[in-house]
Amino acid sequence: MQKEMNVFLSEGCSRGRIVTMPVPEVVPGTVLVKIAYCGICGTDQDLFSGECSFAETGQVSYPVRLGHEWSGVVEAVGEGVTQFCKGDRVVGDNAVSCGKCDACLAGDFAHCAHMLNVGTIDPVYDGAFCEYYIIAAHHLHKIPEGISLKEASLAEPLSVAYGGIKHMNITKNSTVAVIGTGCIGMAAVVLAKCLGAKNVWMIGRNESKLESARALGAEIINIKQCDAVQTIMDLTGGLGADFVLECSGAPETFKQAIDIAAFRATVALIGFYEHRENDVNVDTMVAKALTLIGVMGEMGNMAGALSILAEHKPDLLPIITDELDFDECIAGFTRKNYPNAVKIAVKIGEED
Ligand SMILES: [Zn+2]
Numbered sequence: 315m316q317k318e319m320n321v322f323l324s325e326g327c328s329r330g331r332i333v334t335m336p337v338p339e340v341v342p343g344t345v346l347v348k349i350a351y352c353g354i355c356g357t358d359q360d361l362f363s364g365e366c367s368f369a370e371t372g373q374v375s376y377p378v379r380l381g382h383e384w385s386g387v388v389e390a391v392g393e394g395v396t397q398f399c400k401g402d403r404v405v406g407d408n409a410v411s412c413g414k415c416d417a418c419l420a421g422d423f424a425h426c427a428h429m430l431n432v433g434t435i436d437p438v439y440d441g442a443f444c445e446y447y448i449i450a451a452h453h454l455h456k457i458p459e460g461i462s463l464k465e466a467s468l469a470e471p472l473s474v475a476y477g478g479i480k481h482m483n484i485t486k487n488s489t490v491a492v493i494g495t496g497c498i499g500m501a502a503v504v505l506a507k508c509l510g511a512k513n514v515w516m517i518g519r520n521e522s523k524l525e526s527a528r529a530l531g532a533e534i535i536n537i538k539q540c541d542a543v544q545t546i547m548d549l550t551g552g553l554g555a556d557f558v559l560e561c562s563g564a565p566e567t568f569k570q571a572i573d574i575a576a577f578r579a580t581v582a583l584i585g586f587y588e589h590r591e592n593d594v595n596v597d598t599m600v601a602k603a604l605t606l607i608g609v610m611g612e613m614g615n616m617a618g619a620l621s622i623l624a625e626h627k628p629d630l631l632p633i634i635t636d637e638l639d640f641d642e643c644i645a646g647f648t649r650k651n652y653p654n655a656v657k658i659a660v661k662i663g664e665e666d
């Protein structure tokens with residue numbers, strides 16, 4: 315008899331359920347992974363509720379299998395897979411190449427013309443809120459030693475933050491400001507600390523989330539208690555921050571990012587803005603000769619993020635503020651149930 319597994323399906327309108335389906339079989343080039351942890355992302359919460367532009371514009375097909383922030387252990391490998399074996403601890407890319415276009419056929423999977431999105435919008439590749447997961451071997455990465463499976467479920471958000479960090483030449487003299495106390499902001503703090511920045515400031519308003527940033531080594535600036543721009547200017551002798559990572563996506567924080575940036579600073583905008591920004595002071599960007607980068611969490615940043623983890627072995631656990639068992643995970647998809655959560659990790663398989 316074919317083995318069965320539990321899978322969480324999101325049906326939209328804040329509905330979802332766990333169903334059973336057959337464990338998929340490995341085919342050549344693929345790997346079957348026993349999922350250990352899967353994180354709940356803000357995008358998952360948006361898609362679960364259906365109250366987001368993706369659902370409104372029909373870019374998501376329900377029921378959808380969410381889950382793009384996962385870690386697991388290799389259960390079986392398909393024919394031709396030599397780089398992984400049973401028992402390897404792995405994480406996966408947030409996109410899956412089609413395998414058929416010119417780029418894929420040339421082995422250049424990152425430039426696939428028909429990339430599938432893991433567990434989010436169409437064209438979608440089933441996400442990892444399930445017990446067993448199948449994925450092409452070239453989209454897997456080994457978890458560095460010293461990083462637990464639970465921590466490794468943060469590899470994907472770390473790779474998103476790395477998409478900004480990789481454009482910044484952070485040294486021991488650098489000052490780095492991070493805006494936004496969500497998981498990506500925390501990931502930016504971790505990476506900037508690993509790279510040895512002199513100061514890493516986290517700017518936010520939620521005291522309990524700011525405490526997570528403090529536990530990661532950031533100096534915290536609570537905008538409810540002080541003016542962030544004035545504070546950064548005071549702390550830097552009027553120079554501003556060398557590198558700014560804006561991970562909040564709000565009109566005020568975009569303006570803040572530009573205002574706290576130093577002359578010739580690099581400002582990374584990580585994430586999407588819900589509205590168009592018409593009140594942008596372009597002259598400030600010009601006068602400061604800023605470099606502005608948009609970061610959307612594209613594929614290809616996982617290896618870079620993992621190599622920083624491998625070298626520095628940071629403690630990532632302050633980012634995971636909540637943990638749920640798989641059979642009770644539905645509560646975690648509703649934002650208001652966990653207003654102070656930075657990251658909710660769902661425990662699906664056993665701990666390492
Ligand atoms: Zn995510």
Ligand SMILES: [Zn+2]
Pocket residue numbers: 411412413414415416417418419425426427428429
């Ligand atoms: Zn392709």
